[in-house]
Amino acid sequence: MIEIQNVSLTLDDNPILHEVTLTLTEKRIAIVGSNGSGKSSFVRLLNGLRTPSEGRVLVDGYDTQTEGRKVRRRVGFVFQNPDNQIVFPIVEEDVAFGLKNLGVPVAEREQMVDEVLNRYGLLSKRKQPSHTLSGGQKQLLAIAGVLVMKPAYVVLDEPTTLLDLRNKLRVSQAIDGLDQTAIMVTHDLDLVENFDRVIVFDQGRIIADDVPNKALRRYVEAMLDA
Numbered sequence: 001m002i003e004i005q006n007v008s009l010t011l012d013d014n015p016i017l018h019e020v021t022l023t024l025t026e027k028r029i030a031i032v033g034s035n036g037s038g039k040s041s042f043v044r045l046l047n048g049l050r051t052p053s054e055g056r057v058l059v060d061g062y063d064t065q066t067e068g069r070k071v072r073r074r075v076g077f078v079f080q081n082p083d084n085q086i087v088f089p090i091v092e093e094d095v096a097f098g099l100k101n102l103g104v105p106v107a108e109r110e111q112m113v114d115e116v117l118n119r120y121g122l123l124s125k126r127k128q129p130s131h132t133l134s135g136g137q138k139q140l141l142a143i144a145g146v147l148v149m150k151p152a153y154v155v156l157d158e159p160t161t162l163l164d165l166r167n168k169l170r171v172s173q174a175i176d177g178l179d180q181t182a183i184m185v186t187h188d189l190d191l192v193e194n195f196d197r198v199i200v201f202d203q204g205r206i207i208a209d210d211v212p213n214k215a216l217r218r219y220v221e222a223m224l225d226a
């Protein structure tokens with residue numbers, strides 16, 4: 001369970017989030033809202049990439065501010081821009097890195113890397129320099145690198161922005177198939193129709209928090225009023 005308790009966030013004197021309180025327990029949670037409404041800032045709070053200016057964020061009881069390491073082991077984060085995530089020159093090295101750090105033995109590591117690259121259609125790119133992948137392939141590699149670590153929660157910040165329809169469906173199916181809780185920021189509203197919960201942000205506040213059709217209707221209304 002992730003608990004966001006009365007959280008406000010101010011960056012460079014700009015108020016970004018205002019007294020947000022939420023308990024996240026569902027398996028599929030979408031975060032939607034207009035550009036600049038605070039979605040990325042919000043999800044960065046969930047694994048301690050940012051810490052609140054006021055209030056607390058607890059992941060399975062661990063405070064992101066004081067127990068960052070434990071929190072980051074539990075919460076995998078897929079960045080909007082895969083170039084921020086892919087750090088190793090060769091595709092397979094990038095996926096293997098986290099597993100190596102966890103002390104996974106070589107043979108098992110190789111098998112896990114194979115499996116996850118295969119799942120994302122990247123097996124033929126295994127030995128290829130990461131920077132030579134297409135934008136969409138990089139996005140898939142970034143997702144693969146996080147999922148291979150099997151975190152308890154996966155936060156994805158607009159994971160499908162660069163993807164063609166086939167790969168969008170691939171990512172959507174991968175998210176559907178996850179055992180873990182997935183929290184996804186997206187502008188792709190058709191991806192969230194079968195989610196358990198949709199939270200709508202507007203100007204740093206939550207304006208709807210409901211099942212998809214109701215929350216999305218409220219989102220459209222708010223945008224028409226704006």
Ligand SMILES: Nc1ncnc2c1ncn2[C@@H]1O[C@H](COP(=O)(O)OP(=O)(O)OP(=O)(O)O)[C@@H](O)[C@H]1O
Pocket residue numbers: 011012014016033034035036037038039040041042
């Ligand atoms: N480091 C920072 N310093 C000051 N303001 C910031 C900083 N980072 C983000 N902001 C501001 O916070 C607001 C929310 O940004 P955020 O990236 O969370 O929005 P978003 O909802 O994810 O937008 P988008 O849909 O465009 O990705 C924006 O007005 C942005 O300019």
